[in-house]
Amino acid sequence: MDLVTFGEAMIRLSPRNFERLEQTTMLDVRIGGAELNVAVNAGRLGLETAWVSRLPNNPLGRMMRNKAREHGVDTSYIIWTDEDRIGLYFLELGASPRASSVMYDRANSAISKIQPGEVEWDGILEGVKAFHTTGITPALSDSAAEVTAEALEAARKAGCQITYDLNFRSRLWSREKARQVQTPFMEYVDILFTTEADTFRVFGIQRDKLAERFGFNIVVITLRDVISVWRNKWSAFAYSDGDFYEARTYDVEVVDRVGGGDSCTAGFLYRYLTTGDIASAIEYGVAFSALKHSLPGDFNWCTSEEVEAQLAGAGLRISR
Amino acid sequence: MDLVTFGEAMIRLSPRNFERLEQTTMLDVRIGGAELNVAVNAGRLGLETAWVSRLPNNPLGRMMRNKAREHGVDTSYIIWTDEDRIGLYFLELGASPRASSVMYDRANSAISKIQPGEVEWDGILEGVKAFHTTGITPALSDSAAEVTAEALEAARKAGCQITYDLNFRSRLWSREKARQVQTPFMEYVDILFTTEADTFRVFGIQRDKLAERFGFNIVVITLRDVISVWRNKWSAFAYSDGDFYEARTYDVEVVDRVGGGDSCTAGFLYRYLTTGDIASAIEYGVAFSALKHSLPGDFNWCTSEEVEAQLAGAGLRISR
Amino acid sequence: MDLVTFGEAMIRLSPRNFERLEQTTMLDVRIGGAELNVAVNAGRLGLETAWVSRLPNNPLGRMMRNKAREHGVDTSYIIWTDEDRIGLYFLELGASPRASSVMYDRANSAISKIQPGEVEWDGILEGVKAFHTTGITPALSDSAAEVTAEALEAARKAGCQITYDLNFRSRLWSREKARQVQTPFMEYVDILFTTEADTFRVFGIQRDKLAERFGFNIVVITLRDVISVWRNKWSAFAYSDGDFYEARTYDVEVVDRVGGGDSCTAGFLYRYLTTGDIASAIEYGVAFSALKHSLPGDFNWCTSEEVEAQLAGAGLRISR
Amino acid sequence: MDLVTFGEAMIRLSPRNFERLEQTTMLDVRIGGAELNVAVNAGRLGLETAWVSRLPNNPLGRMMRNKAREHGVDTSYIIWTDEDRIGLYFLELGASPRASSVMYDRANSAISKIQPGEVEWDGILEGVKAFHTTGITPALSDSAAEVTAEALEAARKAGCQITYDLNFRSRLWSREKARQVQTPFMEYVDILFTTEADTFRVFGIQRDKLAERFGFNIVVITLRDVISVWRNKWSAFAYSDGDFYEARTYDVEVVDRVGGGDSCTAGFLYRYLTTGDIASAIEYGVAFSALKHSLPGDFNWCTSEEVEAQLAGAGLRISR
Amino acid sequence: MDLVTFGEAMIRLSPRNFERLEQTTMLDVRIGGAELNVAVNAGRLGLETAWVSRLPNNPLGRMMRNKAREHGVDTSYIIWTDEDRIGLYFLELGASPRASSVMYDRANSAISKIQPGEVEWDGILEGVKAFHTTGITPALSDSAAEVTAEALEAARKAGCQITYDLNFRSRLWSREKARQVQTPFMEYVDILFTTEADTFRVFGIQRDKLAERFGFNIVVITLRDVISVWRNKWSAFAYSDGDFYEARTYDVEVVDRVGGGDSCTAGFLYRYLTTGDIASAIEYGVAFSALKHSLPGDFNWCTSEEVEAQLAGAGLRISR
Amino acid sequence: MDLVTFGEAMIRLSPRNFERLEQTTMLDVRIGGAELNVAVNAGRLGLETAWVSRLPNNPLGRMMRNKAREHGVDTSYIIWTDEDRIGLYFLELGASPRASSVMYDRANSAISKIQPGEVEWDGILEGVKAFHTTGITPALSDSAAEVTAEALEAARKAGCQITYDLNFRSRLWSREKARQVQTPFMEYVDILFTTEADTFRVFGIQRDKLAERFGFNIVVITLRDVISVWRNKWSAFAYSDGDFYEARTYDVEVVDRVGGGDSCTAGFLYRYLTTGDIASAIEYGVAFSALKHSLPGDFNWCTSEEVEAQLAGAGLRISR
DSSP: OOEEEEOOOEEEEEOSTTOOGGGOSEEEEEEEOHHHHHHHHHHHHTOOEEEEOEEESSHHHHHHHHHHHHTTOBOTTOEEESSOBOOEEEEEOOBTTBOOEEEEEOTTBTGGGOOTTSSOHHHHHTTOSEEEEETHHHHSOHHHHHHHHHHHHHHHHHTOEEEEEOOOOTTTSOHHHHHHHHHHHHTTOSEEEEOHHHHHHHHSSOGGGHHHHHOOSEEEEEEEEEEETTEEEEEEEEEETTEEEEOOOEEEEOSOOTTHHHHHHHHHHHHHHHHOOHHHHHHHHHHHHHHHTTSSSSSOOOOHHHHHHHHTTOOSSOBO | OOEEEEOOOEEEEEOSTTOOGGGOSEEEEEEEOHHHHHHHHHHHHTOOEEEEOEEESSHHHHHHHHHHHHTTOBOTTOEEESSOBOOEEEEEOOBTTBOOEEEEEOTTBTGGGOOTTSSOHHHHHTTOSEEEEETHHHHHOHHHHHHHHHHHHHHHHHTOEEEEEOOOOTTTSOHHHHHHHHHHHHTTOSEEEEOHHHHHHHHSSOGGGHHHHHOOSEEEEEEEEEEETTEEEEEEEEEETTEEEEOOOEEEEOSOOTTHHHHHHHHHHHHHHHHOOHHHHHHHHHHHHHHHTTSSSSSOOOOHHHHHHHHTTOOSSOBO | OOEEEEOOOEEEEEOSTTOOGGGOSEEEEEEEOHHHHHHHHHHHHTOOEEEEOEEESSHHHHHHHHHHHHTTOBOTTOEEESSOBOOEEEEEOOBTTBOOEEEEEOTTBTGGGOOTTSSOHHHHHTTOSEEEEETHHHHSOHHHHHHHHHHHHHHHHHTOEEEEEOOOOTTTSOHHHHHHHHHHHHTTOSEEEEOHHHHHHHHSSOGGGHHHHHOOSEEEEEEEEEEETTEEEEEEEEEETTEEEEOOOEEEEOSOOTTHHHHHHHHHHHHHHHHOOHHHHHHHHHHHHHHHTTSSSSSOOOOHHHHHHHHTTOOSSOBO | OOEEEEOOOEEEEEOSTTOOGGGOSEEEEEEEOHHHHHHHHHHHHTOOEEEEOEEESSHHHHHHHHHHHHTTOBOTTOEEESSOBOOEEEEEOOBTTBOOEEEEEOTTBTGGGOOTTSSOHHHHHTTOSEEEEETHHHHSOHHHHHHHHHHHHHHHHHTOEEEEEOOOOTTTSOHHHHHHHHHHHHTTOSEEEEOHHHHHHHHSSOGGGHHHHHOOSEEEEEEEEEEETTEEEEEEEEEETTEEEEOOOEEEEOSOOTTHHHHHHHHHHHHHHHHOOHHHHHHHHHHHHHHHTTSSSSSOOOOHHHHHHHHTTOOSSOBO | OOEEEEOOOEEEEEOSTTOOGGGOSEEEEEEEOHHHHHHHHHHHHTOOEEEEOEEESSHHHHHHHHHHHHTTOBOTTOEEESSOBOOEEEEEOOBTTBOOEEEEEOTTBTGGGOOTTSSOHHHHHTTOSEEEEETTTTTSOHHHHHHHHHHHHHHHHHTOEEEEEOOOOTTTSOHHHHHHHHHHHHTTOSEEEEOHHHHHHHHSSOGGGHHHHHOOSEEEEEEEEEEETTEEEEEEEEEETTEEEEOOOEEEEOSOOTTHHHHHHHHHHHHHHHHOOHHHHHHHHHHHHHHHTTSSSSSOOOOHHHHHHHHTTOOSSOBO | OOEEEEOOOEEEEEOSTTOOGGGOSEEEEEEEOHHHHHHHHHHHHTOOEEEEOEEESSHHHHHHHHHHHHTTOBOTTOEEESSOBOOEEEEEOOBTTBOOEEEEEOTTBGGGGOOTTSSOHHHHHTTOSEEEEETHHHHSOHHHHHHHHHHHHHHHHHTOEEEEEOOOOTTTSOHHHHHHHHHHHHTTOSEEEEOHHHHHHHHSSOGGGHHHHHOOSEEEEEEEEEEETTEEEEEEEEEETTEEEEOOOEEEEOSOOTTHHHHHHHHHHHHHHHHOOHHHHHHHHHHHHHHHTTSSSSSOOOOHHHHHHHHTTOOSSOBO
16 A cells, blocks of 8 residues: 545535526536545556545445545545534635635535544554644544544554645634644644645744745645736745755636645645655655646545646647 | 425525536535425415515525415515524436435524524414414424414414324424424324324334324324335325324335425315315325426416316326 | 429527526527428428528528528528518427427517518429418418419419428417408418317317318318326328328427427428328328427427338437 | 616527537526626625516416526516516637627517506515616616616616616617617616727717716726637726726636626625725626626625635635 | 346447437437346345456546446455457347347457456355356357356355356357356356347257256246337246246336346346345246336436335335 | 538536536536537528537437527438447646646547548539648548548548648647658648647658649638646737748737637638638637637637627627
C-alpha cells in the first residue's frame, strides 16, 4: 500500500446551470471529501491507496464506498454503523460577482462519532509509504481529533511519511481551537500542504515561517489568483531544506474548483513518492490540479497521460 | 382563517426512473410533510390555511416556506432559527415486488428542537375553524410532544374543531410510547383520520372501537388495497354518531402514493368545513386523494373542478 | 405524389413524469397535428406525401417545417407569413383516475388566417392519388372552412381519392356548426375515418348509418376500450359496399395515445393505396396504430417491418 | 403595503445549453415580466408588495399566480378570466457574437384585454407607499394604456410615490406612439428608471435632460458595457435635485441578464423606501442587480445578506 | 476468491421515456454483459468475485473497469489493449404490443480479438470455488471460443465448480454452430443455467433431457410468462440428481428486464456456494432476480437484506 | 441542384456540463461529419444540396438520413446496406487548460466499405453547380479513396466547380499517405479550403504556396487564435489570382467549435455560388461560422438573416 488517508467524505448535492439552491428542482449527486479526494486521485494516477472512514450502513453510505472503490481505492478498512447518518454538502456554482458557495449539513455524521480504539491503525499502516489527513478530520469532533492523534502516532511508528493539509474550516471550529488541537500534530508531519490564508488563520504566521517553526521536510503552498469566478490563475510552490520550487502558472477556466487543492496534493504525492523529486512533483501536482478545474465533481478524472501532455506543452486546440 | 396545521415538513429527494438511491446521479427536489400537505391541499381547494413549524434560516428552510406560500398557505407563524437543520427524506419509487420506500434523515431538525412557549398559540388560533396535527409531530421529540399538547389545549380554548391523523411512524418511536403520549391527546380530538393498521399498532384495538373508546365525533378510515405497486384500489369510509359513510372505490394507477392520506384529510376537511355534510365530505376526500396518486410529489395539484368532475363520473378518455 | 394532407400542426409541450402543467419546470418539445401526423406516418411507411399548411416565418415555424421534412414529407407547399403565430398545445399525461388532457393555445394561428385563393390547389393536387383532411381544419376559422371547400373541389377535379377524419373538437366549434359546415363536404368524401362518438356528436346518427346516409366508399371506425389510462384495448373495423372488415384487437400499454387514430388512418391508407385490399388495410392500420401507443409523440416511429412482424404474430419478449 | 406594481408577466420558455429554439427538444419553464420582477425582488428583500394583473383561469395562469405568491407577493388583486390566454416568451441564451434573444408570443394576452374600470385602484392603492409600472404596460393595447392612466391618477390621489421604468419595446409600439402615450404619464412620475438608449428612443433627448424636461424627483440610469455576451460591466447612477450619485461598477459573468434592470429598480426602491438615502439606494440596487446576472430566471434569488456582503466587499473565493 | 467469470461487457446506451432510438436526443449510459452481471451481483450479495475480459485502454474501457470495481469485483485480470474498441448495445424499452429490443454494435470488440494463451488461467483460477461463463463468449469469435475451451480446461484442473449459461444469441452465430462448439464444453459443466427455449434452439431437446444427456449436477431453468411488456410472471426451478426444486412465482412490474436471468444465476450461486442447499438457492435466486426487474440497468442494486425480506413475505406497501 | 457533397457522417455522443466521457451517465445525441455539415449548412442558407454517403439500414442510419432531411438536404442518393455499422464519435467539451477532444469509433463504418461503381456519379452530378468533399473521405479506406477519385472525375466531366477541404486526420492515415493519395486529386480542385497547419502537414508547404503549386482558382484559409478553450478569435482569408481577401476577425465565446470550418465553407460557397464575389463570400463565410461557435452541434442553426445582421454590425445586446 502506498498511501492511506483518513477523514470524512460527504454526499455532494448541487443544482445545475448556476441555479441557487433555493430555486432548484433537481440536484446532481456526487461525493467528495478532502482525504477521499486525495486517495481517489492518487489511486487514479497509479498509487495503491486506501481510505479509512466511518459510514452508515444505508444506501448513501454504500454509494460512498462504491464510488471510492470505483477508482480502485481500498475500502476494506471502513467502519460501518447502523446508527448514524452520512454528512451532506450542498454546492452552488457561482458567476462573478457571486462566488460559489458550500452549505454543509454534516453534523452528527458517522465519522464525527468515531471513537478512539475503533480503528486498528497498526494493522492498517504496516508497510504503508505515506499517511495523509487534513485539518478537517480533527475539527469534526473531539473524538475524531483523538482518533487523528492515534493515527499520527501509529503512522510514525509504522515509518510512514506523514502528510497533512491544514484545510481550515471556520464553520467547524474556531481559529483558536484549530491552533490548539493541531499544534501538537505538526510535529508528526513531514509534508504540509496549505495556503497562505490558512497558515495565517491557524498559526498566525506567514507561510515562509512554517518549516522553520514546525520543522517540516517539505511545505507545499497552492496559489489561486481569482481573476473572476470563471477564470483563475492557479499554481503552487514547494520549499524544502532551504530550496524553493516554483511551478508553472495555469490560466484555468473554472467549471468546478472544489477539490482543486486535493488534486494538487494527490499529484504531488504520486510523483514525489514514485521519484523523490520535489521539482518534478510540484509541476506534476499543479498540472494535474489545473486540469481538475475543468470538470465537475471533487474527483479528478484526468489521466496520467493527460498530465504528461500538459507538462509537455499540450495546447488548447481540439484533440482528435 | 379556516385551518391551522402544525408539524414538520422535509425536503424530499427522489431518484428518477425507478432508480435505487444507491445508484442514482440525480435527485428530484420536492417538499412534503403530513401537516403541510394538508394545509397546502386544503388551501388549493379553497380554505384559508396556515402552517406552523420551525425552520432553519437557510436556502432549504426558505425553499420550504416559499413552496408553502406558493399554494397560498400563510407562513407568517413559522419560527425561524439560525441554528438547526431541516429534515430530509429520500424516496425510492418501486415496482412489484419491490415496494416504494422512504429513508429519513430528519434527526435534529429545527422542528424537533421546538420548545414549549415558543409558539403563540392563542394568537394564532383565535377565530380559526379547525386545527390539525398528526402523530408524527409528538414523535419528533419530547419537547415537540409538549408543544403538541400546548396546541391542543389552545385549540380547544379557541373553540377550533380539532382533527388528528394517527400516522404512526415506527422509526420515530415505539408503539408503547406512541400510545402513552397520544392517549391523553385523544380526548381533544373531534375528527380522527387513520388506517386500520395504525389504529391497531397504536391503540391495540379495531378501528370500529375508536369512537366508542375515545368519543370522537367523526372517524375517517382510509382503505388501500395494494394489487401491485403500480395498481391500488383506494377508498375510505367515515362513521359518526352511529352512522356509516362509505365512499366509492377507485382503481388508481400509482405514480406516487406519498401524501395520499393527507389529500383525503384535506378533501374531507374542505368539504366538511364548508358544508357540514359527512357523506359528501368522504366522497370528496376519496376522489381528491385518488387523483393525488396520479402525480409526483406530496402535494395534490388537482383542482376542485377536477374533483367535481370525478364525482360526476369523469371517464378515463383524453380530455381536449 | 401519393398523398397530400391539409391542416394545422402545433408545437406540443408536455411535462415529464406525469407532472401537471401547473407544477412543471420543464417541457418536452414535440410537434403534432392530425393531418401532419397522417402525412408523416404514411411517408414513413413508404408513400410519397406532402403537407399543406400556413406557418409563421420564425424559429417555431421552421421547427415545424424541419420536423415534417425529417420524415420525408414534402413541405414545399407551405405558405409562409411574417405576421401570425404558430399554435401550441400542452399535453398532460395521466394515470387512472386522472385522464390525460390537452390544453390548446391555438387561437390566431397562421393557418386559421388562411384565405381562399392562397393555396394553388390545382397545381398541388395534379396527379395525386389521395387527399386527406379532417374536421379540425374547417373548425379553425370560417376562412379555413372555405379553403377546405376549395381543396375538396380541387381534389375531386384532380381525381384524387378523398379521405376525411371527422375529428370533432368541441373547443373549436359547436356540434351544430360542425354538422352544418361539414355536411356538404361529405359528398366529396370517398373514405371516412371516425369513431362512434364523433359520428353521433356531429351527425346525430349511428356509425352504421354513415355510408347509407352519405354514400362513402369505405368507412373506418376505430375502437378504444379504456380499461385504465395506462391500459387500453384497441382495434378498428371497416365497412364498404355491404362488407364488414374487422381487425384484431390489441392490448396496448399506453405511453402516449395522442395520434393513435392518425396512425390508423396512415397505416390503412398506405396499405389500401398500395394494394386496394380493405381487409389487409384495416389489419395493417390497427397494428401500426397499436404500436404508436408505445412511444412518446404524435408521430409513429415504428417501421413497416415492425408492422409486418406484428401481423405475423410478434411476441412480447425482448428482441435481440 | 409598501409597493404595488402593475403589468404583464409571461411564461418564459428557454432551451438549455445555448441551444437555438429551432433545434431544441426541451424548454425550461420560468416566469417573468418587468413589473412582477420588481414586486418579487422587492418582496424578497423585505418590502410588502402586491402585483396587479389579469390572468386566465388555467394551469398557466395559476402557475403565474403561484410563483408570485412563492415570493410573498400579494396576488389577491389579480383579475381572473375564463376567456383569454397568457403571454409567452421564448428566450435564447447567446454567446459572442450571437446575442441572447427573446421571441414574444404575447398577443391577445389576458392583460392586454384589460378594460378601464376593471381594477379597483382606489381600494388597492390606499395607504400604499409606492406604485410602479413600466412602459411595457401601456404598449400592450389601447385599453391597457387607459388602465395605466387610471392607475397613475389613482396613485397620485392616494399619495403614492410613483415610479416608472421606460422599458421601450419596439415590437409592441413605435417610438412615436410610445412618446405620445407616455408624455402625459411623465407628469405623474416621481422616480424614473431608464437607460440612455430608451430615453433617446422614446423622448429623443439625452438622459441628463430628463429631470429638467419632466420634473422627476429622481432619475436612475442603468449602465451596461457589453464586453462580450458572457461578460458585462454593470453599474447605474442616479441624479436628483442637481446631485449626482454614482455606484460602483461590477464585472459580471452573465448567466442570464434578463431582469437585470428590474433587480436594480427593486433594490433601489427597497433601500430608498426604507432609508430615503439615494446614495445608498443606488449602490444597493446595483449590487443586487449585479448578483442577478449570475443566476437563471427573471427573478433575483439573492438575499439581502448577500447584497450587504457585496457592499462590504465580498470576494470571489468560494464561501464555505 | 469465490467466483471468476469470463466474457464480454458492453456500454449500454438507452433512450428515456420509451423513446425509440431513431427519435432520441439523449442516451442513458450504463454497462452490462452476462458474465459481468453475474460477478457484480454475486459480489454485491457477498461473494468474492473477479471478472476476466479484454478492454481497450480508453475512457469507455476504463468506465467498464471502474463500474465493475464500484461493486467490488476484482478487475486485476483484465487484459488491456491500445488497439480495439469496446462493444456497445442500444436498448429500447417497449410497451405492449411493442417488445423491448436490443441492437448490438459489438463487432470487433477487444474481447472478440482475444487469443489463446493471453489469459493466465492457471494462476487466476487457483483456489477459486466456481468459474462461470455463458454461450455468448464462444459466440464472439473463433479465438474467443478457443479461450473459453482453455478456461474450462483450467477450471476443471483447478477443481472449480463450473457453471454455464447457454444464453443463445442468434445474431452472433447459428444454432448449428452453437451446438457444435458448445457440445464439447458441456462435459465440463457442473451447473447449467438456461431457458426452455435456448435448450431447444441449441441442443434440439427438451429441458428435462439436459441432465440425462450431459450429466450436469444441477440444471436451473428460468421461467418467464410475459403477460404484457410491463407485467411478467417470473420463476425458476432446478433439478438435480432426480430431485426437482420449484421456486415461488413472482408478479413483476417490469422496469427493465435485461439481466434478469443473470441475477437469478448470481443469487443461486451465492446461496448455493455458501450453503450447498439447492432448494434454498433456487428460492433465493428467483427472489433476487424478481427484484432486478424493478430497477434500470443490467445490475441488481438490491441487497441481501432485501432478498431475505422477500423470502420472509415482504409486502408491497411503502416501507418507511 | 447547387451542391453535392460526399463523405461520412457519424452519430455524435457528448456528455453534458463538461463531464469527461469516463464519468458520464448520459450522452447527448447529435450527428455530424464534415461533408454533411457543409450540405446542411449551405442548404439552410438557401442552396439546393444533396449528400452522398453509405448508411446501415438500422435506427441510427435512419436517424442520420432523417436529420439530413430535416434541413432539406436531398438524401435520395444514399446507399443503404443491411451489413455494416454507422460510425460514432464521442466529444468531450473542455475548459482551459483541458482542450476539447474527440474519440472516434468509426472503423468498419458502412461508408468505409463503399466500392467503386456503387455510386452513379454521372446521374447524380449532372447539372450540379458544385461538388464538395474533404480529405477525410479518401482516408476512410482504400476503396473510399477510389470512389473519391471516381467522384472527382465525374464532377469534372459534369462541369461542376470542385471544392475540397484538406481536413487532415492523423488517426486515419499518415501524412505520407495523405500526400500520396491526395496529390493527384488536387488537379481537379477549383476551390481549396484548409488551414495553415493542414497545408503543412499534408503538403509540407506554406499556405501561400498552395495556389502556385496546384493551380487552384481560390484558396480559403481559416484562422483560429485560441486565447482559451472558451474564447477564440476567428477569421479567414481567401486568395485568388493574386488577390487577397481578408475577413473581419470575430471574438467568439466557444460553446462548441466542432464544425466551425465546415460552416465557413458552407457560407463561402453559398455566397460565392450565388454572387461570384470572393470578397463578399469570405466575409459571409466567416460571419456564419463565427455564429456557429455559439451553439451546440456540428450544424449551424443560424439563419441568413442573422448572418446579414452580423455583416451589418449587429451588437451583443439582447435582441427583443
